[in-house]
Amino acid sequence: MTLRPLWDARGVAVVGASDRPGAVGRLPVQFLQRYGYAGGIYPVRPDGAPVCGLTSYPSVAEASRQGPVDLAMIMVAADKVTAAVRDCAAAGVPVVVVCSSGFAETGEGGALLQDELVTVAGELGVRVLGPNCIGTVGTATGQVSSFSPLFSGERTELVPGGLGFVSQSGALGYGAVSLAFERGLGLGWVVNTGNEADLSAAEVMAAVAGEEGCTGLLGYAESLTDVHALARVVASGVPVALLKAGRSDAGARAAASHTGALAAGDTVVDVALRRAGVVRVDDVEELLDVGDVMGLVPSVRGRRVRRVAVVTTSGGSGILTADAIETHGDRLELAALSAATTAALEEIVPAYGATGNPVDVTASVMSNPALFDRALTTIAGDPGVDAVVACFCVLTGKDVDDVVAALARVREATGVPVVVVRTGADHLAPQAAATMRAAGLPVYTTPERAVRALAALSQMARPDVRERPAPPAVDAHLTADMGEDELKATLARLGLPVPVGRVAADRDDAVTAVAEAGGRAVLKAVVPGLLHKSDAGGVVLDVTAEQAPEVFDRLAAMGGEVLVEELVPGGLEALVGSTDSPLGRVLTVGVGGVLTEVVADVALRLLPVDRQDVEEMLDETRLGRLLAGVRGQGPADRAALVDTVLAVAGVAATLPPGAELDLNPVTVLAQGDGVRILDAALATADEAGD
């Protein structure tokens, strides 16, 4: 595999190596030696002087005569990088890590250099990591092909493991890696992607996921373009958690100025990652907390992890855990224990404990291994329990061993995942963290962190990655220069419910058209570029044939055509629309009409969507409740709205890049009476947004 040398090279060349202590060109050589890398280490420098006691070579080509070189770190000035890449290509190196800065991150001149680098490398068939990156690590091989100061730390040790860690940011990424190692979270592969001129974080993650022994991936990204690659990783059975920075407007601006990449709106990122089955996290600690629970994924794959039993020796921890479970109510709930379980617990737990969920077994039960075992087995054996959170506070010496043994036994016996909350200082039981880790018991300092990780486990157990059928091919040909009448005619032709109506040719024709529409009609001015035509007086409701000529004249005077439509009775007003994004075309459904901006409640999905998606979109918004019928109103025609949304999704899939479709209001009538698309607009990217 082309990218394997990033963490498992037979030989590494360091181009721009130096022997000066502290020089960045010395660090990778030093680190490869220090961490026991067994492959060839080839410092490359023009003068051939030794580096860290190793012979150096004037070129990579020269070095490659000594043995295979399949990774080169390039650490020379930016303007010399392309030449170095040519040297690497000549030596048959398939992938290079360009550590040098001075590229797109510095402005226009650098961006030109970066373009040249990518072009040359592409022509030569060399893949490029970076530029402006700190390098990579394979912990199994001791391959620290990086110059991060982390590896200078006197007490730094690699902690190998099954997780990969891929970060767009170098400093933050290696900082996070140091925190992972510190908590004993083992990483097998660490990659910093820098400017991502060629290799993206997503592509690297996919490559790491393909490595033997990879059990999960943690990532940090500022821009995100290839969610599909991540979706394939998840679908292949490797869980992925991603810290996507730039959630806020200010953060997105900072990210854009940092990476130069155009960001998708954050809500789009959210839905795209959810669709891909990727767990999205909000900070570095949460990323590592999710990493700690990834080891449990194989034991729960395909299973529901929703109903949580809480076992505690502290009433307070139990309450906080219950609070946290409700906070994560989209994925978790407090399990309702069966009557049999409660009865069994009554016999174990003393009166000052609690046998409801959270179960306060009390310190006296916990300190009696036989009783604690029985209590745990009873709870985890309840068929209504999918997972257990066990909470402790000041846990000291011997207690830890007993507790861990009991928890590990119950986990083994029942297959129910157990996560532990230990709200107490490490020094009280210095071995506790390692013992629990070894027993497959993720442990967290606070209930909130444990439950958050469990919620991630719930998602990873059954990621929402079902195949959505491609929408049926429709021959829409919608264009932004169409007026409302043409748009609606096209939608009608595609089977979408628009009001009966047509453009009136003149004032007399308006009278005829009103009659055709049923005797009472709506007249609308169709003027290119006129937004919010209601506000502008461009819509007149309930016009009779008698009034038609006068109204026609008034609207015609606005400079466009006049559309005559049947009068649709009042219903619930929804909006259905579609916009484009760097991650794909987006469908939007929500509360429409005059309340659009005020209620501001819409759900988004990337296309394609299926019926279940649309039902979920309705339920995510207040539209769900409105459709069920507010005070004194019967239910609206939800099924018809769902059909219409699905049809719109099919049409949206045919829109040209950048086009924005806006159907608002879509009136939802009483059950059985269907829906009507009362207004329709199509804009190109330039016009969109007012």
Place this chain on the structure above:
Amino acid sequence: MTLRPLWDARGVAVVGASDRPGAVGRLPVQFLQRYGYAGGIYPVRPDGAPVCGLTSYPSVAEASRQGPVDLAMIMVAADKVTAAVRDCAAAGVPVVVVCSSGFAETGEGGALLQDELVTVAGELGVRVLGPNCIGTVGTATGQVSSFSPLFSGERTELVPGGLGFVSQSGALGYGAVSLAFERGLGLGWVVNTGNEADLSAAEVMAAVAGEEGCTGLLGYAESLTDVHALARVVASGVPVALLKAGRSDAGARAAASHTGALAAGDTVVDVALRRAGVVRVDDVEELLDVGDVMGLVPSVRGRRVRRVAVVTTSGGSGILTADAIETHGDRLELAALSAATTAALEEIVPAYGATGNPVDVTASVMSNPALFDRALTTIAGDPGVDAVVACFCVLTGKDVDDVVAALARVREATGVPVVVVRTGADHLAPQAAATMRAAGLPVYTTPERAVRALAALSQMARPDVRERPAPPAVDAHLTADMGEDELKATLARLGLPVPVGRVAADRDDAVTAVAEAGGRAVLKAVVPGLLHKSDAGGVVLDVTAEQAPEVFDRLAAMGGEVLVEELVPGGLEALVGSTDSPLGRVLTVGVGGVLTEVVADVALRLLPVDRQDVEEMLDETRLGRLLAGVRGQGPADRAALVDTVLAVAGVAATLPPGAELDLNPVTVLAQGDGVRILDAALATADEAGD
């Protein structure tokens, strides 16, 4: 001060002491000795056998002949506690810590014992901490009058400091204390209040706040009754942060079953704490994180801490910090740096850095103390900057000293608070945490945690504790048996805007009443107990004099009276109401009418409120935007609504306990046209809620 012996006693008696290793009755004696308590230690046990080498006494009274005893820990069986309290009273002990369990936490029998304990102690003038508590600690005096296993830890050391820590929960509380000590957060006073039969957490916190050197308070509570005590603490200048558990329904139920206390709704707790100026936190780590920033409060008291500059050597950390600042947008914002600042930074920061905010000074600037100093001074000196967040990742050895020195200097020179993010393992710079703490630089692992703490500092700098005027006395006399007509008549008498109208005596009188109402009226059935009368057909709109008799007959047939009111034109529908809570009477304002349940958007405040409160309530909800005018509608009469809400608040203050006032809809007409209370209902606690 009566409660001082809880942490600074001249002598401590331990009633129920034991010499058996590991016995809870031995632990406090052992701990008082181990942690260097210099006062008298008096084991009390019937047989007079020595405990930990100390003479024991058959009673507290006997012990008190040896020297002053002003604290007794009572560790005997529940049914012997009252007798022990009598013994303490005889010895003149002002306050006792009842560690024994077997009281209200175990059920009815225990609750009776607890009542007896409180009664006897009250009669004897002895204050009681507990029962069912783990005790107290004064770190300055080494007074560990507690049996928490924390103090058995081989490596446990007390870390004295200016913060008090008061927890209702024992296990969780001492677990949190261990975490505070572990991070070097010094605590002067630690109290576990247990069942709070007598002393509440709030009362204890107030007492701790009165101690010399107390700079802040951290608390954990499951029930909360005396927010006023906390408000007084904050007003006296001592910041308070509280972890109030039971935020969720499930958590509140668990808390209620744990403490037996009736909980106020969580939103009410929120507004009550905000009004008191108390920082509310969601987990133990956040509580300690806020504790870490309390030391900065004196330096920013009364100042605005809102506009944050971010200084980083990692683009990623900068973006995440910007994200976090937006998340806490109610209190913080990213500072807009002045042109002069940016220009000055351009001269310092290399091209691959960033001079906007977040400012990426780059690692090269950071490693040059003179340049880093200049950059920091420039940023912190910008008049648009209230606070600085400085982010680092892998920070090693010597770098730490330089960075800390620079940060401390700029903080000293400008008075601007600085918080630090260090996303890297401790072992990379083992002295860093302590060095930064000593320099007054709170340090956090992630941007999110640092910004969250800074948001708390913003609140603590200027807590919202302004005095609200008591509402003018009104003579309302509203009672739950009043019909809508009587309620409205009373409201009208109090100057509130209700539609013109009256009850019609018969069908003929209805015709007259319609004429009085302006010729077109609304007729309403006034039937006791009829809720949602619109849904029940009890409201007929736009009735003419001609139609009045027939409509009157129809409504009269529903079994009550018929109210005839002027027809009020359509407006924006709000709701204004008031409910009772354990924390005081609550005012509610929000979106009303048919959208009440669907939009479900209301703001709450405890009474009294002033104009600023009401304005803020409107802006917190969608009502604010609706009042400003949605598409095509002009602005509504916001000022009239504010006046009405203030008047309703005055009326609400007169309502009997448990009464619930519901004015919905309150129609807000166009600017200048005022508001009208279209419907009014008053229920008692039993009836309230349908």
